Amino acid sequence: MSGAVRLQVSGLGKRFGGVVAVKNMNFELRAGEITGLIGPNGSGKSTVMSLIMGLVRPNSGAVKLDGVDIAGWPAHRIARAGVSIVFQHSRPLQRQTVLENVKLALLPDSLLQLATEATAAQRARAIAERVGLGGVLQRHPWTLPFADLRRMELAKAVARDPKVVLIDEPFAGLTTTEIRVFSDLIRTLRDEGRAVLLVDHSVKSVAALADRVIAMYLGEHIAEGSADEVMQNETVRRVYIGGAIEAVERKGVAAEAAATLLDVDAVEVFYGKANALDRVALRVQQDEFVSIVGLNGAGKTTLFNAISGLVPYRGAIRFAGRDLKSLTAAAIARAGVVHCPETRELFGYMSVRENLDLGGGHLSKAERERQLAWVFDLFPILEQRQTQAARTLSGGEQQMLTLGRALMMQPKLLILDEPTLGLAPVILGQLSKAIERLRQERSLTLLLAEQNVTFALPHSDRVYVLDHGRITWHGDPVRFAQEMSTGYL
Amino acid sequence: MALLRSRIVWIGAAVVLIAALLPFWLSAYLLGILTAAYYFGVFAMAWDLLFGFAGEVNFGPTFLIGLGAYTAAILNSTFGLPIPLCVIAAAFAAVAGGILLAVPALRLRGPYFGLVTLVAVLLLQNFVVIFASVTGGEIGMTVPDVLSIDASVNYWYALAFLVVCAVLLYGLSRSAVGLILQASGQDAVGAAALGFNVTKHKVAAFCVSALFSGTAGAMLIFYMGTASVDTVVDVAIAVQIIIAAVLGGRRTILGAALGAVFLIVANEFLRPLGQLNTFVVAAIALGVILFFPDGLLGYALHRGERE
Numbered sequence: 059m060s061g062a063v064r065l066q067v068s069g070l071g072k073r074f075g076g077v078v079a080v081k082n083m084n085f086e087l088r089a090g091e092i093t094g095l096i097g098p099n100g101s102g103k104s105t106v107m108s109l110i111m112g113l114v115r116p117n118s119g120a121v122k123l124d125g126v127d128i129a130g131w132p133a134h135r136i137a138r139a140g141v142s143i144v145f146q147h148s149r150p151l152q153r154q155t156v157l158e159n160v161k162l163a164l165l166p167d168s169l170l171q172l173a174t175e176a177t178a179a180q181r182a183r184a185i186a187e188r189v190g191l192g193g194v195l196q197r198h199p200w201t202l203p204f205a206d207l208r209r210m211e212l213a214k215a216v217a218r219d220p221k222v223v224l225i226d227e228p229f230a231g232l233t234t235t236e237i238r239v240f241s242d243l244i245r246t247l248r249d250e251g252r253a254v255l256l257v258d259h260s261v262k263s264v265a266a267l268a269d270r271v272i273a274m275y276l277g278e279h280i281a282e283g284s285a286d287e288v289m290q291n292e293t294v295r296r297v298y299i300g301g302a303i304e305a306v307e308r309k310g311v312a313a314e315a316a317a318t319l320l321d322v323d324a325v326e327v328f329y330g331k332a333n334a335l336d337r338v339a340l341r342v343q344q345d346e347f348v349s350i351v352g353l354n355g356a357g358k359t360t361l362f363n364a365i366s367g368l369v370p371y372r373g374a375i376r377f378a379g380r381d382l383k384s385l386t387a388a389a390i391a392r393a394g395v396v397h398c399p400e401t402r403e404l405f406g407y408m409s410v411r412e413n414l415d416l417g418g419g420h421l422s423k424a425e426r427e428r429q430l431a432w433v434f435d436l437f438p439i440l441e442q443r444q445t446q447a448a449r450t451l452s453g454g455e456q457q458m459l460t461l462g463r464a465l466m467m468q469p470k471l472l473i474l475d476e477p478t479l480g481l482a483p484v485i486l487g488q489l490s491k492a493i494e495r496l497r498q499e500r501s502l503t504l505l506l507a508e509q510n511v512t513f514a515l516p517h518s519d520r521v522y523v524l525d526h527g528r529i530t531w532h533g534d535p536v537r538f539a540q541e542m543s544t545g546y547l
Numbered sequence: 548m549a550l551l552r553s554r555i556v557w558i559g560a561a562v563v564l565i566a567a568l569l570p571f572w573l574s575a576y577l578l579g580i581l582t583a584a585y586y587f588g589v590f591a592m593a594w595d596l597l598f599g600f601a602g603e604v605n606f607g608p609t610f611l612i613g614l615g616a617y618t619a620a621i622l623n624s625t626f627g628l629p630i631p632l633c634v635i636a637a638a639f640a641a642v643a644g645g646i647l648l649a650v651p652a653l654r655l656r657g658p659y660f661g662l663v664t665l666v667a668v669l670l671l672q673n674f675v676v677i678f679a680s681v682t683g684g685e686i687g688m689t690v691p692d693v694l695s696i697d698a699s700v701n702y703w704y705a706l707a708f709l710v711v712c713a714v715l716l717y718g719l720s721r722s723a724v725g726l727i728l729q730a731s732g733q734d735a736v737g738a739a740a741l742g743f744n745v746t747k748h749k750v751a752a753f754c755v756s757a758l759f760s761g762t763a764g765a766m767l768i769f770y771m772g773t774a775s776v777d778t779v780v781d782v783a784i785a786v787q788i789i790i791a792a793v794l795g796g797r798r799t800i801l802g803a804a805l806g807a808v809f810l811i812v813a814n815e816f817l818r819p820l821g822q823l824n825t826f827v828v829a830a831i832a833l834g835v836i837l838f839f840p841d842g843l844l845g846y847a848l849h850r851g852e853r854e
Contacts, residue, residue: 113736113739132739132744134739134740134741142740142741143740151726151733161726165726167743169748169751172718173723218742
């Protein structure tokens with residue numbers, strides 16, 4: 059069924075500051091074949107997609123489209139050459155109708171064409187009808203449900219008959235029925251002889267569709283084959299689940315005895331029309347370490363952003379008995395809820411020391427010195443790199459600095475969002491030790507989000523499983539190891 | 548959309564007809580104010596093409612206007628060229644200056660583009676003052692030729708010029724190129740991924756904006772009979788143009804012209820308030836920007852549209 063090689067990627071590499079995002083990637087996409095590119099969050103798969111499309115310039119390597127090296131071309135030339143992309147988040151023209159939005163994709167890149175050709179309107183209509191937008195051609199994008207917006211993005215991407223179609227997170231935010239419809243649409247693209255690349259975080263979601271799956275981790279190619287082969291692959295399993303699951307039974311905190319520090323009560327968050335959190339409820343007791351596990355896209359980051367006051371929500375979140383809804387993000391942080399976001403949000407052009415000093419900005423001088431000494435003791439590498447600009451640190455060092463800066467704020471509740479994101483196993487070991495020391499040396503409550511279960515379990519008193527915005531399981535780590543270790547991937 | 552568009556065409560035709568008949572009612576003084584306001588309207592529309600469509604904030608519309616105005620003034624007073632030639636030359640000068648400014652400035656992202664355009668105004672202002680022997684310096688220069696000495700004729704020139712510019716700019720904004728420009732302004736990555744050379748389209752928009760600004764600048768000095776830094780180059784004028792366009796409605800083109808006329812006429816009617824008049828106008832502008840960020844026309848046309 060699969061035909062000639064359409065796109066050949068060889069030796070592709072990309073660095074951002076001190077972080078290596080993609081390292082020596084080699085693979086090919088064939089005509090009439092659906093390829094899945096999977097990898098956990100931070101593995102570099104999205105960067106690979108951006109490199110192919112020309113949205114980011116590679117540092118090394120070649121991307122050959124039908125034998126022509128397009129690496130380093132500007133995006134509009136690559137698009138003209140026959141590569142198109144379906145973005146996960148669309149930003150349509152809000153004042154134009156659906157039909158006009160699709161028509162846009164058909165226009166030539168010319169300054170002199172003032173009127174659209176009559177055939178363009180017809181072709182736009184035909185394409186829109188093919189993806190199932192026939193009934194809403196004259197509506198404006200802001201009146202459409204989420205799935206129709208995705209259809210519109212798909213229509214725009216295939217409008218100019220591309221040879222290669224890149225689709226980012228094809229099924230994010232869609233219902234089961236919608237996923238079926240979209241799968242059929244994507245199969246049509248294959249049957250028309252296009253090379254399709256699906257970029258997703260889990261094997262499961264692309265397994266039914268992809269003829270071939272490529273797995274990535276830490277910017278590198280780690281496995282390739284059929285969906286089943288990749289799912290059975292030992293390296294892939296280790297990357298996703300983190301190897302064999304070991305639960306450590308903790309003496310823990312007696313659930314009834316301790317005071318509830320954080321109480322999340324039926325919280326709902328909507329992004330436009332997509333329901334990111336669906337009546338999520340959870341509790342964290344004083345001095346307890348709680349993990350929320352779930353694949354990328356499950357809603358972990360959204361939940362944390364809601365707790366930190368960064369996104370509006372329905373329902374109630376109480377911290378030490380106090381309703382957080384009326385507080386600003388800054389006031390919540392000062393109250394002791396300190397959030398380490400997965401994007402780290404370091405001040406890149408400031409030095410390591412300045413980042414840490416900002417974290418301890420509200421402390422007295424003596425107290426700040428003491429806290430700083432403790433952070434340096436926890437992460438000795440930060441002491442060596444005090445004067446270096448944060449953006450030039452490696453990924454692991456940046457994560458340590460993020461954690462260090464948060465600890466400078468003397469948190470009562472520390473929220474860690476995917477600290478293992480894109481980090482090598484040796485760094486994970488160091489982080490793991492540091493978290494263990496936190497538990498022993500300080501009175502601290504921890505809320506940890508992870509897709510790497512092996513990293514999360516040893517640090518957890520209790521585990522919540524978040525899936526598609528819902529809490530689907532809740533219990534202690536030993537039971538998790540027994541009940542959930544299969545069927546999680 | 549077709550219905551909305553035809554509604555705009557009809558309303559526009561009615562407004563133009565009434566405006567064309569005003570000289571039979573109004574005093575020469577009021578006509579003079581409206582005449583200046585119409586040229587100002589073209590400045591604001593040309594600016595909205597950049598801000599509303601290309602998504603670039605040009606803090607220096609008066610750089611383009613001033614280039615056109617001074618080119619025309621110098622050619623007319625020093626070389627004695629006739630008015631039409633001066634206006635055409637002014638348009639070319641403004642476009643050339645616009646390209647010279649836009650090509651390097653568009654390589655910069657976000658606020659830096661705006662800063663470069665702002666610095667360009669200050670450079671031009673200094674240039675005019677330093678080369679006073681050619682430009683008249685701070686006092687300004689008088690042009691020997693004027694469009695007309697009759698207030699009504701001057702008014703009709705300005706109105707016709709405004710209408711022609713409005714039709715061209717509005718038509719451009721609704722054309723295929725206008726659609727690509729809007730896409731480039733709102734989501735440059737998305738537009739590039741659809742195969743559009745975003746920089747090319749933005750530079751082209753800058754040229755069109757410069758063309759109209761320069762022409763209008765030249766027309767304005769041939770109406771007033773003088774060119775001076777205070778009337779065509781000063782940053783304060785640039786700020787007024789920006790306020791007019793935002794007040795009238797971003798991404799509407801026609802709203803910018805309405806905003807400009809409103810601003811100048813309001814300034815005039817509030818003149819009895821003395822010093823307070825600028826304050827009141829500024830306060831109204833602030834209120835509109837805070838509560839109707841889409842501007843007056845934008846609010847009227849797109850009520851109910853929320854992101």
